[in-house]
Amino acid sequence: xxxxxxxxxxxxxxxxxxxxxxxxxxxxxxxxxxxxxxxxxxxxxxxxxxxxxxxxxxxxxxxxxxxxxxxxxxxxxxxxxxxxxxxxxxxxxxxxxxxxxxxxxxxxxxxxxxxxxxxxxxxxxxxxxxxxxxxxxxxxxxxxxxxxxxxxxxxxxxxxxxxxxxxxxxxxxxxxxxxxxxxxxxxxxxxxxxxxxxxxxxxxxxxxxxxxxxxxxxxxxxxxxxxxxxxxxxxxxxxxxxxxxxxxxxxxxxxxxxxxxxxxxxxxxxxxxxxxxxxxxxxxxxxxxxxxxxxxxxxxxxxxxxxxxxxxxxx
Numbered sequence: 265x266x267x268x269x270x271x272x273x274x275x276x277x278x279x280x281x282x283x284x285x286x287x288x289x290x291x292x293x294x295x296x297x298x299x300x301x302x303x304x305x306x307x308x309x310x311x312x313x314x315x316x317x318x319x320x321x322x323x324x325x326x327x328x329x330x331x332x333x334x335x336x337x338x339x340x341x342x343x344x345x346x347x348x349x350x351x352x353x354x355x356x357x358x359x360x361x362x363x364x365x366x367x368x369x370x371x372x373x374x375x376x377x378x379x380x381x382x383x384x385x386x387x388x389x390x391x392x393x394x395x396x397x398x399x400x401x402x403x404x405x406x407x408x409x410x411x412x413x414x415x416x417x418x419x420x421x422x423x424x425x426x427x428x429x430x431x432x433x434x435x436x437x438x439x440x441x442x443x444x445x446x447x448x449x450x451x452x453x454x455x456x457x458x459x460x461x462x463x464x465x466x467x468x469x470x471x472x473x474x475x476x477x478x479x480x481x482x483x484x485x486x487x488x489x490x491x492x493x494x495x496x497x498x499x500x501x502x503x504x505x506x507x508x509x510x511x512x513x514x515x516x517x518x519x520x521x522x523x524x525x526x527x528x529x530x531x532x533x534x535x536x537x538x539x540x541x542x543x544x545x546x547x548x549x550x551x552x553x554x555x556x557x558x559x560x561x562x563x564x565x566x567x568x569x570x571x572x573x574x575x576x577x578x579x
Contacts, residue, residue: 274357275303278310285313288518296511297418304365304373305418311358312380319388320453326391333388340381344374372417379410387455394460394470408435415512420505434496434516440489441519444482444526447473448535479531486523486531493520 283290286309293305315336319329339356342349343363352360359377366373383406386399395403412435416425425431443450443457450457456470458481463470466477473479493516500512522537 270357271361274354274361275306277354278303278306278358281310281313282306285310288514292511292514293418296507298421301418301421304362305414307358307362307365308373308376308414308418311355311362312384314355314358315384316387319384329388329391333385337381337385340377344369372413372421375413376410376417379406379413382406383410390455392454394456394463397459397461400457400459404436404439405432407439408432411435411438411515415508415515419511420503420508423503423505423508425503425505425508426499428499430495430499433492433499434512437489437492437496438515438519440485440492441522444485444489444533445519445522445537447533473533482526482531482533486526489519489523 279290282293289309293302293309297305315332318332336356336359339349339352339359340363343360346367348360348364349356362373363377368374383403386403386406390399409432412432415435416431447457451470458470458478462468462477462481466475468475468477473482496512496516500509503509503512525537526533
């Protein structure tokens, strides 16, 4: 098989994985990503979707998870050095093809890959144990950096965008909302999204989501996520590329409904949040995204507050 044929098959595999995992992500890539980078965007999403599934669902044994992770990290470093493996599996070929697409050592793509691998490593090692606030902060920062670098690499690359700390706040808010949304399912699988310090200070367990102490913590996280989203919208208003602004607002919009539901229910968490899945909700989201993408915006008080919390290590 020629390399072109193998590359085509790998991209098609990545597109299929993306379609099966997230229709919204599939269409976001299809219609918003720069045309010349659509294939690479499918590879970027699908590879880490596959790896996350391996670590989270199929490889239940802790030792097996670490072996899998270490192999993927070694594969990444080998490719970064230009030493292309001959024994990569069909799924691992997605990472190989992705890195081959951009050999620059400091590209946004490599920043995305490194940060996402850090996220995978953290999840692989934290299963079954409590995490502290410092770990949670580093975890959110790595995920936010990965998402943000991917956004600017794949959508409107080369267009002007500020490089301040504010560029990571929208993704930070989304990660906070994402962890709140998945709290019950994650806890059942051994992933605890609340800091150990909070549990110990109030003598509650990770599963005590209905306790006053837990709900107070959730309220603070919702407020922080909203401040991050507000700051993220300020940042997106300064991004030159319209498609990038649309993608950024759509990303924020995916999680705003979750925060609304949590707040309306007195900060009691539940397993499923389906408020955004109806046709009406989808059309409403599209309308608000387009309105925000075209609307000029000035930094507000909440944006300043979010940046202050980021500087103080509270995000």
